[in-house]
Amino acid sequence: MKSPVRVAVTGAAGQIGYALLFRIAAGDMLGKDQPVILHLLEITPALPALNGVVMELNDCAFPLLAGIVATDDPNVAFKDVDYALLVGARPRGPGMERKDLLEANGAIFAPQGKALNAHARRDVKVLVVGNPANTNALIAQQNAPDLDPRCFTAMVRLDHNRALSQLAEKTGAHVTDIRKMTIWGNHSSTQYPDIHHATVKGTAATSLVDQAWYRDSFIPTVQQRGAAIIKARGASSAASAASAAIDHMRSWALGTEPGDWVSMAIPSDGSYGIAPGVIYGYPVTCKNGKYEIVQGLEINAFSRERMDATDKELREERAGVEHLFARK
Numbered sequence: 001m002k003s004p005v006r007v008a009v010t011g012a013a014g015q016i017g018y019a020l021l022f023r024i025a026a027g028d029m030l031g032k033d034q035p036v037i038l039h040l041l042e043i044t045p046a047l048p049a050l051n052g053v054v055m056e057l058n059d060c061a062f063p064l065l066a067g068i069v070a071t072d073d074p075n076v077a078f079k080d081v082d083y084a085l086l087v088g089a090r091p092r093g094p095g096m097e098r099k100d101l102l103e104a105n106g107a108i109f110a111p112q113g114k115a116l117n118a119h120a121r122r123d124v125k126v127l128v129v130g131n132p133a134n135t136n137a138l139i140a141q142q143n144a145p146d147l148d149p150r151c152f153t154a155m156v157r158l159d160h161n162r163a164l165s166q167l168a169e170k171t172g173a174h175v176t177d178i179r180k181m182t183i184w185g186n187h188s189s190t191q192y193p194d195i196h197h198a199t200v201k202g203t204a205a206t207s208l209v210d211q212a213w214y215r216d217s218f219i220p221t222v223q224q225r226g227a228a229i230i231k232a233r234g235a236s237s238a239a240s241a242a243s244a245a246i247d248h249m250r251s252w253a254l255g256t257e258p259g260d261w262v263s264m265a266i267p268s269d270g271s272y273g274i275a276p277g278v279i280y281g282y283p284v285t286c287k288n289g290k291y292e293i294v295q296g297l298e299i300n301a302f303s304r305e306r307m308d309a310t311d312k313e314l315r316e317e318r319a320g321v322e323h324l325f326a327r328k
């Protein structure tokens with residue numbers, strides 16, 4: 001048996017937390033041979049609810065659960081953590097864009113970035129789920145000057161999985177038949193779900209669907225799926241968001257499949273003409289706990305326009321939160 005790793009989850013008493021913690025403790029994220037110590041962060045008024053979640057975690061008698069730390073202090077929550085899933089933030093309601101949450105949620109991520117900087121392991125893997133996820137990840141990163149900027153990522157894996165599901169349904173295939181799906185840019189309605197490199201049972205996806213379906217149905221459906229869930233459920237996606245967070249971390253920690261890639265929002269490095277300075281969704285492969293952008297993909301004019309539009313939105317979001325960055 002491996003020695004336990006420490007996994008922090010913020011917003012642990014929220015709806016995503018409730019769908020996430022039990023799967024992490026069951027080994028879905030880091031493997032059935034990896035014990036975990038859960039570090040659960042909540043705001044003070046939610047501590048009684050969090051205590052209920054802790055009671056239930058204990059009542060599951062999970063073989064891999066090696067300990068639980070439940071706290072309202074980020075300095076305790078992030079002490080020596082190997083993984084941090086930053087979920088705790090307000091969800092949006094009907095009629096809101098995710099960036100409308102920046103004011104309410106942005107302020108959460110500066111102190112959490114500072115606490116990670118002070119207490120987390122130097123190779124901590126941080127995934128921001130709380131919306132607007134890309135820009136919140138940037139805020140946390142900019143408050144953690146002693147950590148490698150590449151420790152900070154945001155979630156576009158839910159969008160990636162939604163895109164797989166839509167394409168599978170359209171082509172009469174199963175999601176496991178699809179390779180090389182890509183979500184570029186922001187986890188927002190400007191995201192660009194790109195099927196130009198994707199294959200279905202080895203055949204180019206673009207040869208199986210017509211351009212009008214791709215442009216007028218597939219792209220908007222994936223872009224608007226979060227809003228559609230809110231309309232249907234009266235609350236934002238939770239189990240699918242938790243499942244995507246598990247997928248993101250598992251790919252990062254344990255690696256991607258040969259011949260395939262996944263989508264992760266990571267610090268831009270100039271690849272594909274996206275200047276450094278934002279956390280941007282890219283196609284990546286992972287190996288030995290490190291991610292790498294897939295290079296050399298051909299980008300046509302249709303894709304270029306959409307990749308630049310979502311980049312533009314991220315830079316606008318960035319401009320609105322720079323006051324939250326730690327002074328250099």
Ligand SMILES: NC(=O)C1=CN([C@@H]2O[C@H](COP(=O)(O)OP(=O)(O)OC[C@H]3O[C@@H](n4cnc5c(N)ncnc54)[C@H](O)[C@@H]3O)[C@@H](O)[C@H]2O)C=CC1
Binds near residue numbers: 010132
């Ligand atoms: N990136 C993505 O693909 C997705 C992101 N989301 C986002 O995830 C976030 C959480 O969603 P839900 O769990 O549904 O919301 P929720 O309201 O059910 O739970 C959020 C929890 O965070 C806690 N919290 C608030 N401030 C905190 C802080 N400073 N430190 C620690 N905990 C704090 C709250 O007390 C609450 O228990 C929202 O911002 C939502 O929009 C949701 C779905 C998908």
Ligand SMILES: O=C([O-])CC(=O)C(=O)O
Binds near residue numbers: 091092098131158226
């Ligand atoms: O749409 C929302 O506000 C929640 C979310 O990020 C998603 O489901 O993709």
